Amino acid sequence: MNIIPSVDLNDFISGDEVRKQKFVDAIGKAYEEIGFVALKGHFLNEALVDNLYKEVKNFFSLPIETKRKYEIEGIGGQRGYVSFGKESAKGKKEGDLKEFWHFGQYVENNDALKKEYPENVTVNELAAFNTVGKEAYKMLEKTAKYVLRALSLHLGLEETYFDDYIFNGNSILRPIHYPPIKEEPKEAVRAAAHGDINLITLLMGAQGKGLQVQNHKGEWIDAIAEQDELMINVGDMLSRHTNNKLKSTIHRVVNPPKELWGTSRYSIPFFMHPISEMKLNVLEGCIDDKNPKQFEDITAGEFLNERLIELGLIKK
Incomplete structure (x- = not known):
């Protein structure tokens, strides 16, 4: 498969059982074959998307000493600012050519989780930054809930199987700035080949070239969404939970051609995480003679800690 399939969430929420099943079948097939879909019909409206990009660009344009005020020590970069080159892909020494920000969960009615998660960081210089970030977070979380409901049905589970695990989940919205490239990078790329840690990832800003997905033959294919689409992929937690029935696909962001080195690239992924105590043990329905259990039992919190x-x- 060399193109990313496109699906429309309106089919799933239409109230028409035939359209709903068509969506379930299409997204299930895509995630078994390549692990990525382009999704129309999500809950982000155009004005919210425009406002979010404006605020994100405003933040990354601030002086580095201002941004560094929001880099919080001791929380593994889970909230606030993470400066250029701090993160590297698993197995890579070189830091990725990017800086980013983390918005986290807005916990409702759960004091224990409020203590477990770091607090969101407020940018004093930009009045709308945190408000717009929170609104986008909520709309992406809502979109992700319906995608997981469709996958529950595809897997033969009760439709709302994931709902309680993702409510107040440890999800992250990550605006990323890939700055202009000033000199020939020795080994570093904008984001080295990696799989995502979480259940599913919803990506804004995949309209331009750069994001590439590795298919089952090991070939790299461009993943480009339409203006009104989100690119959504399976993460390692969901792959593990389904005994690799749903594929967590390796992907990367390559450096642009030399003539575009002088330009910034912005990308805004939403990493849908469950609550820490969710068991990622392989689902019984995904084990058979041809597909024996591939993974040890583990919770989402333990798995996240290992990967960070x-x-x-974070340091051991």
Whole structure:
């Protein structure tokens, strides 16, 4: 498969059982074959998207000493600002050519989780930055809930199987700035080949070239969404939970051709995480004679911690 399939969430929420099943079948097939879909019909309207990009560009345009005020020590980069070159892909020494920000969960009615998650960081210089970020977070979280409901049905589970695990989940909205490239990078790329840690990732800003997905033959294919689409992929937690029935696909962001080195690239992924105590144990329905259980039992919190150590964001 060399093109990313496109699906429309309106089919799933239409109230028409035939359209709903068509969506379930299409997204299930795509995630078994390539692990990515382009999704129309999500809950982000155009004005919100425009406002978010405006605020994100405003933030990354601030002086570095201002941005550094929002780099919080001791939380593994889970909230606030993470400066240029701090994060590297699993197994890579070179830091990626990017800086980013993290918005996290806005916990409702759960004091224990309020203590577990770091607080969101407020940017004092930009009045609308945090408000717009929170609104986008909520709309992406809502979109992700319906995608997971469709996948639950595809897997033969009850439709709302994931709902309680993702409510107040440890999800992250990550605006990323890939600055202009000033000199020939020795080894570093904008984002080295990697799989995502979480259940699913919803990506804004995949309209331009740069994002590439590795298919089952090991070939790299461009993943380009239409203006009104989100690119949504399976993460390692969901792949593990389904015994690799749903594929967490390796992807990367390559450096642009030399004539575009002088330009910034912005990308805004939403990483849908469950609550820490969710068991990622392989689902019984995904084990059979041809597909024996491939993964040890683990919770989402334990798995996340392992991976953050591998990424160099927290120390052992």
